Amino acid sequence: MAVDAEKVQRTPDADQETKPESASSRKVHTTCYMCACRCGIEVTVENERIRFISGIPESPVNQGVWCAKGGAGIMTQYSPARLTSPMMRAPGTERGQGEFVPVDWETALSTVEEWLRDIRQTDPSRLAYFTGRDQMQAFNGYWAKQFGSPNWAAHGGFCSVNMAAGGMYSIGGSFWEFGWPDVEHARLFILIGVAEDHPSNPLKLAIAKLKDRGGRFIVINPVRSGYGALADEWVPIHPGTDGALFMAFMQVLVQRGLYDAEFLRRYTNAAALVEEAPGTERDGRIWRSDDGDMMTVLPNGEFSPFRKADGKGQLEGVYTFQGRTFRPAFQILKDRLETCTPAWAEEITHVPRKTIVRLALEMGKMAMNHPVVLQQPWTDFYGTRHPETTGRPVAFHAMRGLAAHTNGFQTIRALFDLMMILGTIDTPGGFLYKSPYPKPAPPPVSPAPNRSDYQPNQAAPQPLLGYPLSPDDLLVEEDEPIRIDEAYSWKYPLAAHGVIQNVIRNAHDEQPYGIDTLMIYMANIAWNSSWNTLETRKMLTAKDENGNYKIPHVVVLDAYDSETVAFADVVFPDTTYLERWDAASLQDRPISEPDGPADSIRQPAVEPPKDVHPAADTLIELANRLELPGFVENGTVRYHSYKDFIQLWETAPGSKVGILAGFRGRDGRSAFVGEPNPRQLEAYARNKAFWFQPLPQSRKYYRMANQEYLNWARDVKFNATNDPIILNFYSEVLQTFRLAGQGLWPGKKPSDPALRKRLATYFDPLPFWHQPLELEASNREEYPLVLITQRPMTHYHSWGSQNAWLRQLLHENPLFVNPSTAERLGLKEGQWVWMESRQGKMTAVLRYSDAVEPGTVWTWNAVAKAPGAWGLDPNAPESQRAILVNHIIPDTLPPGKLQGTVFNNDPITGQAGWYDTRVRIYPSELHEVWPKVAARKPRQVEMTQLTYFGYSTRKGG
Numbered sequence: 001m002a003v004d005a006e007k008v009q010r011t012p013d014a015d016q017e018t019k020p021e022s023a024s025s026r027k028v029h030t031t032c033y034m035c036a037c038r039c040g041i042e043v044t045v046e047n048e049r050i051r052f053i054s055g056i057p058e059s060p061v062n063q064g065v066w067c068a069k070g071g072a073g074i075m076t077q078y079s080p081a082r083l084t085s086p087m088m089r090a091p092g093t094e095r096g097q098g099e100f101v102p103v104d105w106e107t108a109l110s111t112v113e114e115w116l117r118d119i120r121q122t123d124p125s126r127l128a129y130f131t132g133r134d135q136m137q138a139f140n141g142y143w144a145k146q147f148g149s150p151n152w153a154a155h156g157g158f159c160s161v162n163m164a165a166g167g168m169y170s171i172g173g174s175f176w177e178f179g180w181p182d183v184e185h186a187r188l189f190i191l192i193g194v195a196e197d198h199p200s201n202p203l204k205l206a207i208a209k210l211k212d213r214g215g216r217f218i219v220i221n222p223v224r225s226g227y228g229a230l231a232d233e234w235v236p237i238h239p240g241t242d243g244a245l246f247m248a249f250m251q252v253l254v255q256r257g258l259y260d261a262e263f264l265r266r267y268t269n270a271a272a273l274v275e276e277a278p279g280t281e282r283d284g285r286i287w288r289s290d291d292g293d294m295m296t297v298l299p300n301g302e303f304s305p306f307r308k309a310d311g312k313g314q315l316e317g318v319y320t321f322q323g324r325t326f327r328p329a330f331q332i333l334k335d336r337l338e339t340c341t342p343a344w345a346e347e348i349t350h351v352p353r354k355t356i357v358r359l360a361l362e363m364g365k366m367a368m369n370h371p372v373v374l375q376q377p378w379t380d381f382y383g384t385r386h387p388e389t390t391g392r393p394v395a396f397h398a399m400r401g402l403a404a405h406t407n408g409f410q411t412i413r414a415l416f417d418l419m420m421i422l423g424t425i426d427t428p429g430g431f432l433y434k435s436p437y438p439k440p441a442p443p444p445v446s447p448a449p450n451r452s453d454y455q456p457n458q459a460a461p462q463p464l465l466g467y468p469l470s471p472d473d474l475l476v477e478e479d480e481p482i483r484i485d486e487a488y489s490w491k492y493p494l495a496a497h498g499v500i501q502n503v504i505r506n507a508h509d510e511q512p513y514g515i516d517t518l519m520i521y522m523a524n525i526a527w528n529s530s531w532n533t534l535e536t537r538k539m540l541t542a543k544d545e546n547g548n549y550k551i552p553h554v555v556v557l558d559a560y561d562s563e564t565v566a567f568a569d570v571v572f573p574d575t576t577y578l579e580r581w582d583a584a585s586l587q588d589r590p591i592s593e594p595d596g597p598a599d600s601i602r603q604p605a606v607e608p609p610k611d612v613h614p615a616a617d618t619l620i621e622l623a624n625r626l627e628l629p630g631f632v633e634n635g636t637v638r639y640h641s642y643k644d645f646i647q648l649w650e651t652a653p654g655s656k657v658g659i660l661a662g663f664r665g666r667d668g669r670s671a672f673v674g675e676p677n678p679r680q681l682e683a684y685a686r687n688k689a690f691w692f693q694p695l696p697q698s699r700k701y702y703r704m705a706n707q708e709y710l711n712w713a714r715d716v717k718f719n720a721t722n723d724p725i726i727l728n729f730y731s732e733v734l735q736t737f738r739l740a741g742q743g744l745w746p747g748k749k750p751s752d753p754a755l756r757k758r759l760a761t762y763f764d765p766l767p768f769w770h771q772p773l774e775l776e777a778s779n780r781e782e783y784p785l786v787l788i789t790q791r792p793m794t795h796y797h798s799w800g801s802q803n804a805w806l807r808q809l810l811h812e813n814p815l816f817v818n819p820s821t822a823e824r825l826g827l828k829e830g831q832w833v834w835m836e837s838r839q840g841k842m843t844a845v846l847r848y849s850d851a852v853e854p855g856t857v858w859t860w861n862a863v864a865k866a867p868g869a870w871g872l873d874p875n876a877p878e879s880q881r882a883i884l885v886n887h888i889i890p891d892t893l894p895p896g897k898l899q900g901t902v903f904n905n906d907p908i909t910g911q912a913g914w915y916d917t918r919v920r921i922y923p924s925e926l927h928e929v930w931p932k933v934a935a936r937k938p939r940q941v942e943m944t945q946l947t948y949f950g951y952s953t954r955k956g957g
């Protein structure tokens with residue numbers, strides 16, 4: 001299918017072969033991986049060494065901009081932490097000591113193959129495969145599905161699953177990779193809970209554009225970090241309270257009539273009639289016509305199916321029909337908002353009530369009194385032709401600051417309802433979707449729910465992650481979870497990204513069952529990607545009464561010698577991002593822009609060391625040896641490498657949809673849907689490593705309701721149908737879980753009363769604010785401050801601290817405390833302090849900072865390193881002067897009425913509540929970093945040192 005092939009944007013030299021500039025010098029176009037923004041970069045290679053990295057001007061992501069971190073990718077390439085051959089734990093040594101012997105590939109592969117073969121032939125659930133910062137989730141998910149284990153997920157459980165799931169269940173999209181502020185038209189831009197990196201270059205470009213146009217920029221965050229320094233106004237807020245602020249904003253807007261009633265009526269379910277029938281399974285459900293459409297009420301009092309009402313459904317009132325009582329969803333929220341006053345929110349958020357009112361009025365007046373009107377006609381799904389495209393110039397962007405709390409899902413629901421009230425979703429000046437979003441809210445895809453769906457020697461029948469639509473989609477048998485991480489269980493029902501942070505403790509405790517092999521790709525689960533770190537590390541080394549490890553096998557795939565590598569039995573070395581074929585795909589983590597869909601590739605700029613292979617190639621080799629279906633068909637191997645997989649794999653046999661959307665078809669001239677093209681990667685390489693197709697103006701806005709867009713999205717297989725995507729102001733899905741908690745749902749429901757209570761409490765179909773669970777459980781008088789941590793601009797996860805250039809910028813991190821707080825506690829600038837939580841205590845050096853609200857203390861994340869890890873000298877500042885607050889963040893909640901372990905996770909999605917730690921600080925007699933972990937013997941590696949003049953090689957640790 002040649003969909004709009006002629007419109008595919010090509011760079012000027014797209015059809016010319018890339019030629020080396022000289023025998024010893026060339027430029028290679030690829031995609032940066034020094035953070036998750038995925039900027040297009042040009043890599044200059046001289047004498048097979050990388051000399052320089054710069055941005056690609058045509059890239060839709062960064063438009064030629066590249067940051068210092070991206071440029072420092074050179075030093076990541078020549079890092080002393082590189083793993084250079086497969087390794088196995090040295091005989092006679094214990095896990096965690098980090099002593100290995102190099103082995104040949106056949107030895108490492110056949111060892112792991114034997115473990116996996118045994119698991120697959122007996123019980124595939126005994127493999128737990130979890131991945132971290134990888135950007136090939138379509139591949140990894142497919143690999144695990146074909147293996148047949150339910151136990152796969154990436155790192156979203158501790159990253160931002162609340163943001164993703166909160167958005168997908170509300171609007172069929174979310175921020176960052178899902179959507180983006182329209183700074184071309186916005187006049188007011190509000191950034192909430194965003195630190196330095198979500199995202200980086202694109203957000204810097206957006207702020208510059210907004211400021212150039214004279215727009216106002218407000219930052220709401222407990223810490224005034226990088227972006228806050230550029231803001232016109234910083235609103236300090238106490239951690240975990242943003243939901244209360246949003247409720248109060250809505251209260252002011254609704255009370256003053258400053259809301260977009262037409263947007264709510266036409267594009268959301270705010271006008272849907274919700275039944276009040278306490279004690280029955282109809283309670284809180286939306287009244288539906290015989291064909292399943294939502295019912296609404298017209299101005300003349302007649303009841304009408306939503307799609308026939310042409311946006312005239314009423315938002316307020318109480319209605320009866322044949323003895324049944326209904327209220328529009330908007331009315332229910334309006335009733336709730338009565339108590340959510342600015343004074344109420346001030347107590348919770350520490351934001352003065354006057355500020356709350358002023359900000360709400362500023363948003364409401366800007367939205368309602370200054371509409372953006374574009375001379376662009378469009379037709380909505382009702383068939384109504386709009387002569388112009390009208391929008392509200394108030395844009396938001398939010399990330400982990402909202403997500404990493406155990407009330408994060410409902411907070412993010414509140415933000416999206418606020419945005420619906422302001423009419424700023426996919427309208428000019430507001431939030432804009434990025435392809436392939438919007439999806440149905442939520443998409444009708446969820447994992448196979450029964451234990452019997454995961455049988456020996458069989459692939460799983462459905463994808464392993466997705467979006468349950470009701471309790472019947474959960475992976476439970478009675479009250480028992482089917483997954484090792486308890487994703488999609490009664491404790492964490494909408495765990496759309498899995499719950500990686502639960503895996504080690506559950507595998508150690510054999511709850512819900514024991515596993516045989518834990519396979520980890522690019523996740524530092526023994527250090528900065530776990531909480532209660534020291535105990536987590538002990539669990540990885542714990543043995544049973546027979547002296548065998550409780551987790552029998554640990555396999556790690558990584559490019560670098562992280563803290564987690566020390567706990568592996570077998571290590572497979574991965575390439576860097578500059579040595580491999582790879583893809584940023586519309587199938588998992590797209591790089592699209594609001595203007596149109598885009599994807600990109602990585603291609604090798606240089607050869608990897610001789611005994612290093614891409615992790616995906618290693619997994620494909622294992623799949624082929626195990627003859628996994630989909631990899632080996634009728635004895636024939638389908639993919640010999642990830643390069644093959646990127647070009648040849650289809651979402652379903654014959655679907656003609658694959659990893660990359662551009663240059664499809666045998667002739668490379670199809671887009672989105674087309675035969676696999678065995679020369680597709682060459683086409684991308686000629687097009688400077690990316691593909692971008694601008695959307696026509698008529699398909700750029702109101703995409704949830706824009707009939708032309710919806711038809712096109714169906715044709716290119718973004719969505720299965722061209723049905724409108726009604727925004728979920730009211731989440732009926734959540735109500736089905738609440739009914740299960742109340743014992744009223746006719747299908748699956750838990751038997752444990754504590755589980756029922758949890759569902760009934762938190763699965764409210766309309767947003768509400770509650771105290772994060774850990775903050776509620778810990779004593780406020782004893783621990784009066786809240787600890788948060790943010791990622792610095794210079795580092796991306798733990799990678800930064802092995803990069804010689806970036807280490808010069810940041811290699812230790814003090815604890816930042818507001819001077820008024822410090823003075824009240826009698827603490828001085830530069831003093832060593834103890835910081836103590838319910839979990840434990842640690843030391844830190846205190847620094848005064850006016851850029852933190854007085855009830856919060858904070859520091860940078862992932863700077864500290866275990867001594868000897870990452871190829872660093874055990875006396876490196878990262879081990880001696882940097883602090884890791886993960887040590888004192890509780891991974892579990894105190895015992896309560898719920899059976900078994902209850903993790904410090906959001907009760908809806910399982911998102912880790914790692915911004916929910918109460919602490920106290922006091923003088924320390926110890927003037928060094930504590931707690932300490934034993935130093936690892938540094939590996940003796942070849943370390944290449946880059947100097948200004950060239951390269952020299954020396955031995956070093």
Ligand code: SF4
Pocket residue numbers: 032033034035036037038039062065066067068069070071200201202
């Ligand atoms: S913003 Fe991120 S992806 Fe872009 S150049 Fe910087 S490090 Fe690379």
